[in-house]
Amino acid sequence: MGALTExxxxxxxxxxxxxxxxxxxxxxxxxxxEDILPLKVRSFGAEDDKTPPEDAPxxxxxxxxxxxxxxxxxxxxxxxxxxxxxxxxxxxxxxxEDDYFILKNLDLGDxxxxxxxxxxxxxxxxxxxxxxxxxxAKNLSPLPVVKEKDGETFDGISDIELRYRQRYIDxxxxxxARETFVLRSKIIRALRDFLHARGFMEVETPMMQAIASxxxxxxxxxxxxxxxxxxxxxxxxxxxxKRLIVGGYEKxxxxxxxxxxxGISTKHNPEFTMIEIYQAYADYNAMMELTEEIFEHLAQxxxxxxxxxxxxxxISLARPWKRVTxxxxxxxxxxxxxxxxLGDENPSFDEAKTMAQSIGLKAEGLHTFWEVVxxxxxxxxxxxxxxxxxxxxxxxxxxxxxxxIPGNPxxxxxxxxxxxxxxxxxxxSELNDPHEQELRFNEQASQKESGAEETMxxxxxxxxxxxxxxxxxxxxxxxxxxxxxxxxxxxxxxxxILFPLLRPPRHDTHKETNAE
RNA sequence: GAGAAGCUAGCUCAGUCGGUAGAGCAACUCCCUUUUAAGGAGUGGGUCCCGGGUUCGAUUCCCGGGCUUCUCACCA
Numbered sequence: 131m132g133a134l135t136e137x138x139x140x141x142x143x144x145x146x147x148x149x150x151x152x153x154x155x156x157x158x159x160x161x162x163x164e165d166i167l168p169l170k171v172r173s174f175g176a177e178d179d180k181t182p183p184e185d186a187p188x189x190x191x192x193x194x195x196x197x198x199x200x201x202x203x204x205x206x207x208x209x210x211x212x213x214x215x216x217x218x219x220x221x222x223x224x225x226x227e228d229d230y231f232i233l234k235n236l237d238l239g240d241x242x243x244x245x246x247x248x249x250x251x252x253x254x255x256x257x258x259x260x261x262x263x264x265x266x267a268k269n270l271s272p273l274p275v276v277k278e279k280d281g282e283t284f285d286g287i288s289d290i291e292l293r294y295r296q297r298y299i300d301x302x303x304x305x306x307a308r309e310t311f312v313l314r315s316k317i318i319r320a321l322r323d324f325l326h327a328r329g330f331m332e333v334e335t336p337m338m339q340a341i342a343s344x345x346x347x348x349x350x351x352x353x354x355x356x357x358x359x360x361x362x363x364x365x366x367x368x369x370x371x372k373r374l375i376v377g378g379y380e381k382x383x384x385x386x387x388x389x390x391x392x393g394i395s396t397k398h399n400p401e402f403t404m405i406e407i408y409q410a411y412a413d414y415n416a417m418m419e420l421t422e423e424i425f426e427h428l429a430q431x432x433x434x435x436x437x438x439x440x441x442x443x444x445i446s447l448a449r450p451w452k453r454v455t456x457x458x459x460x461x462x463x464x465x466x467x468x469x470x471x472l473g474d475e476n477p478s479f480d481e482a483k484t485m486a487q488s489i490g491l492k493a494e495g496l497h498t499f500w501e502v503v504x505x506x507x508x509x510x511x512x513x514x515x516x517x518x519x520x521x522x523x524x525x526x527x528x529x530x531x532x533x534x535i536p537g538n539p540x541x542x543x544x545x546x547x548x549x550x551x552x553x554x555x556x557x558x559s560e561l562n563d564p565h566e567q568e569l570r571f572n573e574q575a576s577q578k579e580s581g582a583e584e585t586m587x588x589x590x591x592x593x594x595x596x597x598x599x600x601x602x603x604x605x606x607x608x609x610x611x612x613x614x615x616x617x618x619x620x621x622x623x624x625x626x627i628l629f630p631l632l633r634p635p636r637h638d639t640h641k642e643t644n645a646e
Numbered sequence: 647g648a649g650a651a652g653c654u655a656g657c658u659c660a661g662u663c664g665g666u667a668g669a670g671c672a673a674c675u676c677c678c679u680u681u682u683a684a685g686g687a688g689u690g691g692g693u694c695c696c697g698g699g700u701u702c703g704a705u706u707c708c709c710g711g712g713c714u715u716c717u718c719a720c721c722a
Binding site: 135136137138140141197199200201202203204205206208217219221222223237238249250251252253255257271272273274275276277278279280282284286287288289290291292294295303345346347348365366388390392393395396397398404546553555556583584607609622632633 | 647658673678680684685690712713714717
């Protein structure tokens with residue numbers, strides 16, 4: 131393998147010619163580089179309305195060459211750094227011999243440093259007239275050429291696979307991609323600041339766990355050689371964070387990766403970022419307040435508004451959000467009223483099935499009353515929850531870590547916020563009765579025995595922790611990737627994860643395997 | 647895991663009812679010192695995703711495979 135394209139060969143020849151001339155195409159450093167945006171503000175005014183004086187002192191900056199307009203013995207270049215773009219004017223009148231040689235051998239994608247005097251061209255463009263031009267890195271693998279005019283982009287890269295597989299190209303070429311990940315970083319920072327300001331402490335709990343509990347999902351398995359044990363990548367940090375509440379910390383959070391060995395889709399990546407927040411002496415009502423505050427604050431802080439465009443919709447994150455109970459939301463959307471079963475100790479599975487069938491849902495493969503109800507909810511209610519909605523009081527049967535509503539045998543103090551038809555988080559008053567917790571784990575285990583695919587594994591040490599005593603506690607988890615999708619107006623989770631998981635490319639394995 | 651679509655020059659895309667292919671941008675050569683999707687003249691560039699079959703001949707038709715995207719399934 132490794133046949134070079136014509137373009138790559140040409141670049142290598144230029145590289146050789148540059149080295150021949152005694153110029154290092156990869157110099158060690160370029161000191162005192164000023165960022166382009168502040169430099170432009172300083173030289174040309176914040177409104178781009180100032181003209182620098184004739185004798186303005188030279189400035190020094192650097193970036194990637196993204197446009198070359200060759201006028202013969204002089205050229206107009208555009209260079210781009212993390213903060214913006216600026217035009218460079220360079221020619222043989224001001225450049226020394228070596229620098230001019232670099233100019234003549236310059237390619238799109240090269241990284242250069244320049245020193246030059248700010249001035250305006252005839253047409254008024256803010257420009258730097260280069261006195262020196264230093265090659266800092268030669269581009270040997272040509273980038274796609276993207277041209278822009280009046281905000282319109284021509285011939286950008288649209289090959290989605292290339293954008294995800296070689297994100298560095300996507301970032302180098304597409305300003306939208308760059309902006310998305312800047313926004314992601316701002317959101318995460320604002321979230322941390324928000325929580326720190328309220329007295330929360332950020333902690334780190336194990337990502338490799340002997341028991342992958344805290345959620346119901348298939349884990350990744352790995353192996354520790356020295357201990358000779360099987361370990362799982364965590365599917366959730368929940369049980370460890372609650373151990374910290376037992377230990378006496380009262381406000382903790384963890385913002386980091388979880389891993390689930392499940393399908394990949396526009397809404398699922400095998401590793402994804404979650405924040406989980408626990409507050410002792412609080413309950414799910416406090417978590418509802420917190421949820422609304424967090425979303426509103428993050429939007430205000432990072433986007434300057436609580437009104438977000440998403441696809442063809444306009445989402446308003448302004449508080450207060452609509453709140454509705456789980457069963458009422460089903461009644462609202464389908465007319466089916468499961469509330470009337472709340473008095474029954476063992477609500478009828480068959481009746482639930484009949485009700486589901488009456489609105490065209492097949493309850494095949496389901497075993498319990500509450501599974502049928504949850505099917506109705508996820509099929510008929512979830513997709514309709516476009517504006518922020520807090521759905522409260524989930525079935526106990528599918529909430530093994532949440533505290534029961536006092537006096538209610540079937541429902542728990544749990545809620546989920548929904549936006550754009552997607553679950554954005556999960557929260558509850560944490561179950562802190564060790565005996566009840568043990569029963570719930572057992573219930574999960576017997577569901578597994580009777581054929582449920584994914585249930586929550588028992589964690590005996592966690593039960594022991596609860597026996598030591600955990601104060602009443604409110605917990606909240608928020609999916610960060612989905613939050614960023616909402617804020618960045620992206621429909622695929624891959625657009626908000628820098629390096630989403632893709633099948634590794636197979637080079638010429640075909641020939642090799644067929645050669646046998 | 648299932649179905650559908652796609653894969654042609656560095657990029658964005660045409661096209662071949664089966665006779666090995668084209669545009670724009672990029673590249674190369676030349677002209678041009680205030681351009682900005684710069685302009686003008688010329689040139690080169692392809693395992694048409696991979697393998698097999700049918701055929702005189704396959705990028706095109708058939709079969710198998712790969713990768714991606716979308717939908718569904720699974721999925722806190």
